[in-house]
């Protein structure tokens with residue numbers, strides 16, 4: 293089974309554009325779970341341009357499915373995650389000024405750092421995942437960090453698929469096969485959408501979780517949030 297975790301960053305972006313509390317991020321998180329989402333993801337960035345650190349703390353009371361916090365493990369992020377104790381932390385090597393996440397970890401170069409930080413999270417009962425490109429050496433490097441899971445960075449797949457190139461899935465298939473052999477759990481995310489999710493899911497063996505935000509919110513403007521979540525759940529059940 294592949295769980296759908298809804299990334300609610302964009303709801304905070306909308307709220308912050310006016311100050312105030314509309315839309316309410318906590319209520320939105322409760323509603324997506326009521327509509328069937330199996331997890332909620334946030335990615336607080338150091339400049340707090342969308343999700344704020346206080347949101348991460350407030351959400352703890354309302355996320356009763358899987359709570360996934362993503363981010364670069366700078367000191368303030370590590371303190372936040374240890375304080376909130378979500379179900380899962382996903383480590384992403386994003387620069388402070390990046391518009392969005394744009395690369396996976398170099399798990400070989402940053403092995404010592406990742407080993408230390410992953411150990412600390414796991415000792416505190418938090419499942420770990422690290423964001424990686426679909427490159428076999430990087431998957432092997434991920435295994436050596438001690439992480440429970442990897443999150444495959446799917447931007448390249450989504451881009452190729454939008455151009456009609458289904459072959460763009462192949463590095464992901466090979467990476468997933470290796471991860472399965474190494475007994476690493478597999479998550480995936482970034483630019484997944486109603487257009488590409490079924491093809492991705494049906495080609496990736498043992499895909500445990502997808503986190504989807506940008507496209508899901510954009511699609512909801514036309515189709516409605518509840519309907520869109522149901523559509524994702526239905527596509528995630530499809531087997532080719």
Ligand SMILES: NCC(=O)COP(=O)(O)O
Nearest residue numbers: 299481482483503505506
């Ligand atoms: N981990 C990926 C995520 O949470 C959402 O990415 P996107 O759907 O906003 O591109």
